[in-house]
Amino acid sequence: xxxxxxxxxxxxxxxxxxxxxxxxxxxxxxxxxxxxxxxxxxxxxxxxxxxxxxxxxxxxxxxxxxxxxxxxxxxxxxxxxxxxxxxxxxxxxxxxxxxxxxxxxxxxxxxxxxxx
Amino acid sequence: xxxxxxxxxxxxxxxxxxxxxxxxxxxxxxxxxxxxxxxxxxxxxxxxxxxxxxxxxxxxxxxxxxxxxxxxxxxxxxxxxxxxxxxxxxxxxxxxxxxxxxxxxxxxxxxxxxxxxxxxxxxxxxxxxxxxxxxxxxxxxxxxxxxxxxxxxxxxxxxxxxxxxxxxxxxxxxxxxxxxxxxxxxxxxxxxxxxxxxxxxxxxxxxxxxxxxxxxxxxxxxxxxxxxxxxxxxxxxxxxxxxxxxxxxxxxxxxxxxxxxxxxxxxxxxxxxxxxxxxxxx
Numbered sequence: 001x002x003x004x005x006x007x008x009x010x011x012x013x014x015x016x017x018x019x020x021x022x023x024x025x026x027x028x029x030x031x032x033x034x035x036x037x038x039x040x041x042x043x044x045x046x047x048x049x050x051x052x053x054x055x056x057x058x059x060x061x062x063x064x065x066x067x068x069x070x071x072x073x074x075x076x077x078x079x080x081x082x083x084x085x086x087x088x089x090x091x092x093x094x095x096x097x098x099x100x101x102x103x104x105x106x107x108x109x110x111x112x113x114x115x116x
Numbered sequence: 117x118x119x120x121x122x123x124x125x126x127x128x129x130x131x132x133x134x135x136x137x138x139x140x141x142x143x144x145x146x147x148x149x150x151x152x153x154x155x156x157x158x159x160x161x162x163x164x165x166x167x168x169x170x171x172x173x174x175x176x177x178x179x180x181x182x183x184x185x186x187x188x189x190x191x192x193x194x195x196x197x198x199x200x201x202x203x204x205x206x207x208x209x210x211x212x213x214x215x216x217x218x219x220x221x222x223x224x225x226x227x228x229x230x231x232x233x234x235x236x237x238x239x240x241x242x243x244x245x246x247x248x249x250x251x252x253x254x255x256x257x258x259x260x261x262x263x264x265x266x267x268x269x270x271x272x273x274x275x276x277x278x279x280x281x282x283x284x285x286x287x288x289x290x291x292x293x294x295x296x297x298x299x300x301x302x303x304x305x306x307x308x309x310x311x312x313x314x315x316x317x318x319x320x321x322x323x324x325x326x327x328x329x330x331x332x333x334x335x336x337x338x339x340x341x342x343x344x345x346x347x348x349x350x351x352x353x354x355x356x357x358x359x360x361x362x363x364x365x366x367x368x369x370x371x372x373x374x375x376x377x378x379x380x381x382x383x384x385x386x387x388x389x390x391x392x393x394x395x396x397x398x
Contacts, residue, residue, distance in 0.1 A: 005348055006316070007314050007315035007316035008311065008314050008316050008352075009314045010272055010353065011272055012272040016271060016272075023176070024181075027176060029201050030177060030200060030201055068314060073176065073313070075270060076176045079200070088312065089318075089384065092312065092317035092318045092385055093317075095313065095314060096315055097315065103318055107317075107318030107319070107320075107385075108382045108385060109381075110145075110382070
């Protein structure tokens with residue numbers, strides 16, 4: 001997929017079509033029963049939404065960069081972080097290809113010691 | 117007739133809500149942001165609005181990709197906080213102004229805007245955080261009724277910035293033709309610059325943010341004329357939310373007075389701002 005603005009995936013038709021099942025799976029996590037199902041047997045929960053092997057690998061590895069590449073939108077896939085905690089800045093750092101402290105310092109101008 | 121008494125602007129970053137929930141507002145990370153919201157709260161307390169028309173986007177909570185309204189307007193009696201995945205936050209439900217919601221929908225359609233009509237919906241941090249910033253988190257009930265205006269800024273095609281500005285102009289006429297004596301504020305929410313997706317994640321643009329806060333008051337035509345791509349390039353993929361402030365600005369007179377303006381970066385990964393505008397009294 002070609003993006004007109006560098007390093008900036010626009011959630012356009014092709015991207016959302018590609019990521020539809022992945023995002024629908026993540027959207028399901030607004031339901032407490034689905035969160036419990038995800039906790040109990042993650043792969044079985046992912047299978048309910050027909051995720052491909054590639055999509056399942058990305059989710060189970062918490063590979064945020066790959067989930068976005070596969071059409072995941074952060075607003076949906078972020079709900080996975082309610083179950084296995086990850087801060088938004090950690091998800092950002094992962095996509096930027098930086099460790100967390102470097103990301104906080106270089107992108108957000110923070111001192112690592114003062115970060116939360 | 118109802119009276120529009122002010123146009124407010126506010127970020128709706130979820131971590132601002134989380135910082136309030138966890139009592140972190142005086143920490144090193146958050147104090148500089150929360151130190152600047154006092155004058156906004158003071159303005160609201162002094163001017164006693166009865167209704168807040170809140171322009172915001174849902175973040176994959178109330179709407180999924182199966183149905184994506186470009187514009188949607190609430191005409192419900194009540195809006196409960198939604199479970200975004202962490203359980204619903206402990207804040208009171210919002211009382212809706214259903215009559216005003218219906219009236220706005222009527223006037224919109226007559227003026228060739230055709231919003232989705234919403235009578236039952238739960239609402240996410242997009243409305244919660246701005247309400248808490250301006251009104252504080254109440255124990256029992258909010259001091260105003262609300263009319264939510266949802267704008268799709270996630271699934272392309274998102275609306276044009278100029279269209280958001282025009283929507284605000286119709287909203288103004290709708291509010292001021294409502295038979296009642298309500299004092300109304302319009303709150304534009306979202307932004308400022310931030311990007312949560314892709315290798316440019318963590319992008320902010322303080323210079324563009326400060327120019328935005330200046331020009332939304334004094335030169336909104338420039339901001340309405342920018343393209344969607346300009347918004348993404350200048351403010352980040354999620355910073356495009358800022359076009360929702362144009363709905364608020366379109367509802368105000370061309371000539372406004374800035375009563376309060378505050379900016380801080382980064383609130384989590386976002387440039388955070390607050391703005392209070394009044395029409396200049398001739």
